[in-house]
Amino acid sequence: EIDVLVTAPINKDEMMKQGFKHAGHTGYFEEKFGxxxxxxxxxxxxxxxxxxxxxxVSEISKNISKQKIKEQVRVLNQSLIEDFCIQKPKIAILGLNPHAGDGGAIGKEEIEIIEPAIKELFNEEILAFGSFPADSFFQPEKYSSFDAVLAMYHDQGLAPFKTLAYEEGVNYTAGLPFIRTSPDHGVAYDIAGKNLADEQSFSEAIFTAIKIFKNRNEYQDLIENRLKPRVLAHDNGIDEDLPEENE
Structure with missing residues (x-):
């Protein structure tokens, strides 16, 4: 009966002390819905x-794989199409190491994992590009050329995002079977009761969830009502629908 879910910030440390085994909402939803x-x-x-x-940070490198990046970019690509009405998304992928590894001089993950994943995604007709050095990527003339960015770890992506778009930023969990958003900030106990909190990110989270809901419904309507191709049967000259797998 609920169309979208907007979650408030939580104190991860305190919740885990009380027996909650996940480091946030996302892990719980992943387990609950598979x-x-x-x-x-x-x-x-x-x-x-x-x-x-x-x-x-010490575990980042071993948690990055070619298959994982490919799966994540597929989810990201589909979300951009369905949820944000971008017909052919362009996705930038950042390198893990300084200067994106500098040709292998500062780490091999780009050569061995990230760039092979990008090539395979491009062969699937997903417009994935990279790997880009993270330290110089978040200049307006660079990031504005892409519809989305995949960073390799939390602070690599969130530090520049929150610097550039803190007040209007929204945390959206792509890939779940329902729409879930939240503000992009924490609980801010240090300003509780001081009338200093800014509600803009929470408001944006609500309105973004509604917008995604409308976009996704519109996309589903377009897919369900699309015209199916027809071919002329060679044996009897009668128009017939193509089988689903041949569309």
């Missing part, structure tokens, strides 16, 4: 997803 979610920070002009999020 789907992998993609952490996706969005505004009208800037959209940044992260390949790994709430894990220690």
């Amino acid at each position: 789907k992998k979610g993609l952490m996706f920070l969005v505004t009208e002009k800037l959209k940044v997803a992260v390949s790994t999020h709430h894990i220690p």
Whole structure:
């Protein structure tokens, strides 16, 4: 009976102390619905997803794989089409290491994992590009050329996102079977009761969820009511519908 879900910030440390085993809402929803979610920070002009999020920095490299990146970019690509009405999305993928590895001089992940994944995605007709050095990517003339960015870890993507779009930023979980958004900030206990909190990100989370809901419904209507191709049967000269797998 509920169309969208907007979650408030939570104190992850305190919840885990009380027995909640997940480092946030996303892990709980993934387990509950058997789907992998993609952490996706969005505004009208800037959209940044992260390949790994709430894990220690020391574990980032071993949690990145070619298959994982491919699956995440497929989810990201489909979300941009269905949820944000972008017909042929262009997706930038950041490197893991400084200077995107500098040709292997500062790490091999780009050569061995990230760039092979990008090539295979491009062969699937997904417009994935990279890997780009993260330190110089978030200049307006660069990121504005793409519809979304996949960063390799939490701070690589969220630090520039929150600097550029903190007040209007929304955390959207792509890939789940329902629409879930939240503000892009934490609980802010330090300003509780001081009349200093800014509600804009929470408001944006509500309106973004509604917008995605409308976009997704419109997309489904278009898909369900699309015209199917027809061919002329060679044996009897009668128009027949193509089988679904040959459309």
